[in-house]
Structures are given as C-alpha cells and as structure tokens.
Amino acid sequence: MTHRLRGALIAIATVAALAALVLWLNRPQPLPVLAQAAERGRVEASVSNTRAGEVEACQRTRLSTILGGRIDYLGIKEGDRVEAGQVLMRLWHQDLSARAQVAEAQLATAKSRAHEACTVAVNAEREAERQEALAARGFVSASRVESARTDAEARRAACTSAHADMATAERQLAAADIDLGRIVIVAPFAGTVAKITGELGEYSTPSPPGVPTPPAIDLIDDSCLYVKAPMDEVDAPRIRPGMTARVSVDALPGRHFEATVRRVAPFVSAQERQARTVDIDVDFASQDEARGLLVGYSADVEIVLDSRDDVLRIPSSALRGGNTVLVIGADGVLEERALQTGVANWEYTEVAAGLAEGERVVTSLEREGVRPGARAVPETTNTR
Known part of the structure; x- marks a missing residue:
C-alpha cells in the first residue's frame, strides 16, 4: 500500500469517527419520567362525597320559650356545660x-x-x-x-x-x-351551650310559624358525633348502611377516622340544577377517638364499596385511555400495554392480566414527549 493510499484511508476513518461522534452527541436524550413498579397489596373500590360534609352532633336542639317576654334569669353563658333538667333561662x-x-x-x-x-x-x-x-x-x-x-x-x-x-x-x-x-327553658339533655341569643333584661321572642327567628339557646350534645355528607346521585345506589367508611377532617390533616354508614337519605337534594346529591350519615367507630372534634368541622367521607387483598396493583394515575399503560422496557423504550383491570379507586387499580410484578409503569403521563416508542429513564421509582 502506497503512502498516499494509507493517508487517504486514515482521513476517511477520521471523518467517519467524527461523524459518528457528532451523531452520538446529537442523539435524542432519554425522557426523564416518574415510574412505579407493579406490586402486590390491597386495593379498594370506593366513592367520596362531592362537596364537603360536616361534623354533626347526635343531639342538637335550638331552644326557645313558648311565650315571649323579658329575660328575667339567664344562668348560663356560651360554652358552658349543662346537665339534663337544668334551668337555663326564665322570663319575667x-x-x-x-x-x-x-x-x-x-x-x-x-x-x-x-x-x-x-x-x-x-x-x-x-x-x-x-x-x-x-x-x-x-x-x-x-x-x-x-x-x-x-x-x-x-x-x-x-x-x-x-x-x-x-x-x-x-x-x-x-x-x-x-x-x-x-316562659322557662330547661335543658332536655346534658351538653354544651353553643350560642345564646339575648341578654338579661332583653325581650325574647319565640319563632312563629314560617318566620326564621334565631333560637334563644343552641344546645349541643357533643358526646356523640357523626358526619353528614352529600354523595353524587350516581354513586348513591351503590351505598348501603353498614358499609365501612373513612372520615378525614380538614382541621386535622393526615388523620383518618374509621366509621360506618348509618343512613342513606331516601330522596335527592338539588342544591343547584347540575348538582344533585344524596345525603348520607356515617357514625364514628369510636366516639372516644372522635372526642374533641368540633361540631361544624368540614369533613370528607370515603366509602369502601369493595376490596381485594394481596393483588397486583399499579397507581391509577398510570392508566391511559382504553386501560393501557406505558411500560419501561429493558432497553429503556416505552411500550404500550393493554391491561385487564379489576377493583380500582383514585389511588390504586388492580391488574388482573397484562403486567408482571416488578415491571415499571409511567405515572407522569402529562409530560411532553411521553408516548409509545420514546426512550425514557426513570426519574424516581417508588414502591409503596
């Protein structure tokens, strides 16, 4: 081989190497995605209230005298604890x-x-x-x-x-x-005075029919509490008394209270034309645990309709249209996979077929470029 030919080959090899380097440097970078491995655990089918519910007292009465008159005796103040039979107010x-x-x-x-x-x-x-x-x-x-x-x-x-x-x-x-x-108001049960309308010497007027006059005394029995919550009319037919429920209170983030459905209202409430709901009442499983909650606290109720233990599950946020998911393959390429699903809620979905334990599914579907065939790298992998 002549010196000139050898130089040409070296030049060609150098150009090819440079071209390969440029192509490698300009290759598409893998997309960082959030992913979670399919795991075994408990999955529940549940429904939640559409608007905030409210903590209620099992007994609450708004008391007024039958006759009107000047307040001659007022033996309590707001926040006082009273006993059954105690005289609270008397008129002249x-x-x-x-x-x-x-x-x-x-x-x-x-x-x-x-x-x-x-x-x-x-x-x-x-x-x-x-x-x-x-x-x-x-x-x-x-x-x-x-x-x-x-x-x-x-x-x-x-x-x-x-x-x-x-x-x-x-x-x-x-x-x-x-x-x-x-002209006398007597406590019908032991409880806490929530509100008093009127002062000593003022005139107290009972509420006539059809006139919403404030009660003289609002008495609450806070030793027994429950939650009233509105459920969407579509979900209501699946709810039955005796079902397990969980209550969360906005004032106590992170805490959940076990409860049981006691009543499903036999009628639909139409607050607005497009908001038709059915009220349900749920009782706390432990009144001792619920003690300290204030009547009127806003609360959310999650009702467990069905549950499965030790099943393969994935985050519900990983599901795409048609019950498909994007699986990160061994080569880092996203693969679309169709699943057969079972019980599901907002957090987890049961996988009956189409996925093996440990395979990672993408949960950050909203990111740009996340689609079948794209290269991806897990940004973080959670196993909960």
Whole structure:
C-alpha cells in the first residue's frame, strides 16, 4: 500500500469517527419520567362525597320559650356545660306566679270544703242508720226515717260536689304551672351551650310559624358525633348502611377516622340544577377517638364499596385511555400495554392480566414527549 493510499484511508476513518461522534452527541436524550413498579397489596373500590360534609352532633336542639317576654334569669353563658333538667333561662313571670298562687289558694279552700262536706255526710248517714234502727223497734215514725235518709243523701251529694270542685281547682293549678313552664327553658339533655341569643333584661321572642327567628339557646350534645355528607346521585345506589367508611377532617390533616354508614337519605337534594346529591350519615367507630372534634368541622367521607387483598396493583394515575399503560422496557423504550383491570379507586387499580410484578409503569403521563416508542429513564421509582 502506497503512502498516499494509507493517508487517504486514515482521513476517511477520521471523518467517519467524527461523524459518528457528532451523531452520538446529537442523539435524542432519554425522557426523564416518574415510574412505579407493579406490586402486590390491597386495593379498594370506593366513592367520596362531592362537596364537603360536616361534623354533626347526635343531639342538637335550638331552644326557645313558648311565650315571649323579658329575660328575667339567664344562668348560663356560651360554652358552658349543662346537665339534663337544668334551668337555663326564665322570663319575667310575676303575673303567672300570682295566678298560680290564686290557684293554690282555691285548691286549699276546695279541699277544706270537701273535708267539711264529707264529714257532715258521714254523720248524716250514721244518723239515718240510727233512725232506721229505732223505727224497726217502733220508737220513731216512718216519716222520721225518710227525712233522715233524704238528709243523708243530700249531704253525700254535697260531698261529691265538693270533691268535683277540688278536682277543678287541681286542674286550674296544673294549668297555672303549665303557663309557668311556657316562659322557662330547661335543658332536655346534658351538653354544651353553643350560642345564646339575648341578654338579661332583653325581650325574647319565640319563632312563629314560617318566620326564621334565631333560637334563644343552641344546645349541643357533643358526646356523640357523626358526619353528614352529600354523595353524587350516581354513586348513591351503590351505598348501603353498614358499609365501612373513612372520615378525614380538614382541621386535622393526615388523620383518618374509621366509621360506618348509618343512613342513606331516601330522596335527592338539588342544591343547584347540575348538582344533585344524596345525603348520607356515617357514625364514628369510636366516639372516644372522635372526642374533641368540633361540631361544624368540614369533613370528607370515603366509602369502601369493595376490596381485594394481596393483588397486583399499579397507581391509577398510570392508566391511559382504553386501560393501557406505558411500560419501561429493558432497553429503556416505552411500550404500550393493554391491561385487564379489576377493583380500582383514585389511588390504586388492580391488574388482573397484562403486567408482571416488578415491571415499571409511567405515572407522569402529562409530560411532553411521553408516548409509545420514546426512550425514557426513570426519574424516581417508588414502591409503596
């Protein structure tokens, strides 16, 4: 080989090497993607409320007096704990008290008259019996006996009438006591005073029909709590009392409370034309665990419809249209794979077929360039 030919070959080799280097330097870089390996675990099918639910008290009553009047006694303040039967508020009632005192006096008088009349009746009956005994022995006439018997019957009628007057007086006193009860608010159960409308000396007005007047006292039994939440009308037919639920409260991020569905409303609420929901009530599994939650806290409810243990699962965020996923192959090329899926929720989806344990699926589908055939490199791999 001549010197000139050898130089040409070297030049060609150098150019080829440079071209290869340029091509290698300009090659498409693998796309960084988020990926997660298919793993075995628990998957639940669940539904959640469409709008925020609310922590409610099992017992809550908004109390008002039956009659209106000036507040004469207010023995509580907001936040106080009260016992069942405790007097919370009383209106001015001197007029009603006076009527009750009159009824008491009338009852006392009626009892005295009844005692007197009945005592006289007993004596008259005994006298009639003596006259009958004397007449039988011929000592008195028949007319004397008849007169004694008539007097005894009249005295007995007077006794009966006096007892009727006494019963009337008792009813009048009971009516007076009922009137006094119309101006008093008594706690129907033990609880916490949430709100008081009115101050000592102010006029308290009961709420007439059709007029939303604020109650005088809002009383809450916070020893028993539950959550009321609106569910989409599409999900409602799948929810049954007794199903397991989980409650999360915005005020306590990261905490979950076990619960059970107690009630599914038998009607649809239409807050807006496009927002039709069905209210459900869920009871906390442990009232001790729920103690300390405030009535009115916003809460979310997740209801478990079905569950599978120890099944192959992938993040639900990895699913594409038609139940397909992008799998990172051994050569780093993204491969589209069709799956047969089972139970699913917003977090995980069960894989019945189409994927092996350990294979990595792409979860960052929104990134530009992520498509079948693209080269990719896992940015991070999680196994949870």
